[in-house]
Amino acid sequence: MRLRPATSADLPTLRAWDDDPDIAASSGADDAYDWAAEIPRVVDWREILIFEAQGRPVGVLVSIDPAREESHYWGDCGPGLRALDVWIGAASDRGRGFGAAMMRLALERCFADPSVTAVLLDPLAENVRACRFYERLGFRAVERRLFGEDDCVVYRLEREAWENASPSP
Numbered sequence: 001m002r003l004r005p006a007t008s009a010d011l012p013t014l015r016a017w018d019d020d021p022d023i024a025a026s027s028g029a030d031d032a033y034d035w036a037a038e039i040p041r042v043v044d045w046r047e048i049l050i051f052e053a054q055g056r057p058v059g060v061l062v063s064i065d066p067a068r069e070e071s072h073y074w075g076d077c078g079p080g081l082r083a084l085d086v087w088i089g090a091a092s093d094r095g096r097g098f099g100a101a102m103m104r105l106a107l108e109r110c111f112a113d114p115s116v117t118a119v120l121l122d123p124l125a126e127n128v129r130a131c132r133f134y135e136r137l138g139f140r141a142v143e144r145r146l147f148g149e150d151d152c153v154v155y156r157l158e159r160e161a162w163e164n165a166s167p168s169p
């Protein structure tokens with residue numbers, strides 16, 4: 001299993017995933033990512049990564065530095081953070097442990113940067129299964145917040161909690 005940068009060759013897969021009703025519902029009022037425009041646009045505050053398992057693409061995640069992200073979606077937040085959006089693309093791949101494996105790799109990657117102190121997520125409050133999934137990974141709900149029209153729960157995982165839950169070998 002691995003994370004690798006998304007490329008334009010992934011566009012058909014990403015578009016097919018975007019058509020999935022659970023993925024569309026989890027995005028709330030936000031428009032779907034414009035993958036065709038965003039994948040070639042390399043910026044130093046964001047990574048778009050494909051999660052591969054069993055030799056095939058299974059999920060996608062977008063990791064941003066919320067303090068530097070250009071739309072300031074997260075508002076005024078200090079440095080040292082990462083914010084993630086994650087999807088397991090096909091309904092048939094959900095509920096099989098892929099999401100947890102993808103999140104473990106993503107968190108290792110975020111915290112590999114010593115300046116990162118915490119990771120944020122903002123599922124819709126109504127997405128109770130995703131909320132439960134994040135809580136099982138150690139994230140804690142810190143705020144209920146409206147992002148535009150979307151009623152979200154802000155989840156946060158501190159570096160210390162992550163290190164205590166995943167001690168180095």
Ligand SMILES: CC(C)(COP(=O)(O)OP(=O)(O)OC[C@H]1O[C@@H](n2cnc3c(N)ncnc32)[C@H](O)[C@@H]1OP(=O)(O)O)[C@@H](O)C(=O)NCCC(=O)NCCS
Pocket residue numbers: 022023026086087088089093094095096097098099100101122123124127128129130132133
């Ligand atoms: C949320 C998600 C990334 C979890 O990945 P996964 O591979 O399904 O999760 P795992 O198999 O590792 O763990 C299972 C848990 O994931 C969550 N989950 C499973 N299917 C889900 C779905 N369709 N929607 C939301 N959460 C789901 C549940 O908490 C589940 O535990 P449960 O069976 O006790 O309810 C994935 O299901 C997904 O992409 N769902 C659709 C889009 C979405 O909601 N993304 C999150 C946006 S914040």
